[in-house]
Amino acid sequence: MSTSRKDIHNSDVPKLCQSCEVRHKGMCGALNANELVDFAKHTRVVKVSAGDVLLQEQGSIRAYANVMRGVLKLTKTMADGRQQIVGLQFAPDFVGRLHQDESPVRVEACSGVEVCSITRNALRKMLEKNPALETKLLHQALREVDQGREWMLALGRKTAREKVASFLMMMVRQIDPFSRGNAATAFDLPLTRAEMGDFLGLTIGTVSRELTRLRRVGVIRISSHRHIDVLNLEALRQSAG
Template sequence: MSSEPVPSACLDCRARHEGICAVLSPSELRHLARNARHTRHDAGEGLALESGEINGYANVTNGAVKLSRVLRDGRQQLVGLQFAPDLMGRLFRAESPLSAEAASDVELCRFPRGVLEALVASSSNLKQRLLDQSLHDLDEAREWMVTLGRKSAAERVASLLLLVAKRSGRGSADSVAFDMPIGRADMADFLGLTIETVSRQVSKLRHSGVIAVSGHRHVKVLSLRALKDRAG
């Protein structure tokens, strides 16, 4: 086991403990850190353009990123959300298949494309971690197909709240709080519902005591068990 020190900027980073950096050796981590830059972005700021050239990748270290596709007639479809410690960017592809936008205030740890791809080529541990994450993303995408294809409006809204609670919520085993990274319009887009339907379902969850909402987007799940039941 190497006794080489880990870069100080990496010590409390979720990507170091839960993301791709968790499988890097101290020397690999230091190499990545030397080539990394930390950036902050306001909510609504564009982070990547669909069909834009990919020059680098980034670990999400704080906040949430929304991923979308744009149709030829200009219609936009929200297709995913990313949270810490997700890796933003499509490896080994010349152009981005999706647009990325800061859903909330976001912090990223960015590194050049060549640096990460060289690490992937030389590290079997990193290859396995990326494969595991890709399969996990595939499982989540298939689960979301079930949500959109078979679940009721009430179940869809509960499923989205449960997803965000699991990824960014803080609290106890059965009660967590989080700031919803997207508004009602994006929620409706993501769930294939109208804004009015989303608002109705959120109100029903509030009135039944499953969640509490304060301010514009602060949500407290009063019972995760009840929310899971509502999510079907």
């Protein structure tokens, strides 16, 4: 049996983690085998389905998590029911507000989702022992700040047309972060029209109209509402402003 140079303790990595596709990309990338073993004692995989709520807005935070599969939406709601999606999370994002007892947002699954959940206390202890973990979380927080600001520009200054195109561009980048040149791409929308509206600060009608328009001018093709083929990536990029 061959043992690789650095992964001499690889057999010590918990089974749970060995099968985790995003183990090296997320927060856990900062942990070595021994730390993973320690960590895994306090984690468990939780499966939720579309519509299930992981954290309530202003609800207490009992556990944190890492997304392993699927899409989560973070929403804020006004007293009269108006809603805004303020973030989307994909694997391997960290879920939950650190250093705060209440979640400032509602966290809800947009699709079938698997997360790797860890208790508050276990994470706190791990953070105390392992500064590299905190560095990872700082990195994610800074990325979220950047993403949030990118969307503030869209919400405040872009037209409905540009908002919808920007959202599609965001989906393209989610698939292929380097979205080079004019390579055609296809993907399934993780959100309903209503959710797209909640994300873009638009109504469902306006979202639908602008998608129809992008379809009519030949920028995209739409199959069965959810599936998008990008026929002209450059034109889509232009439309995004």
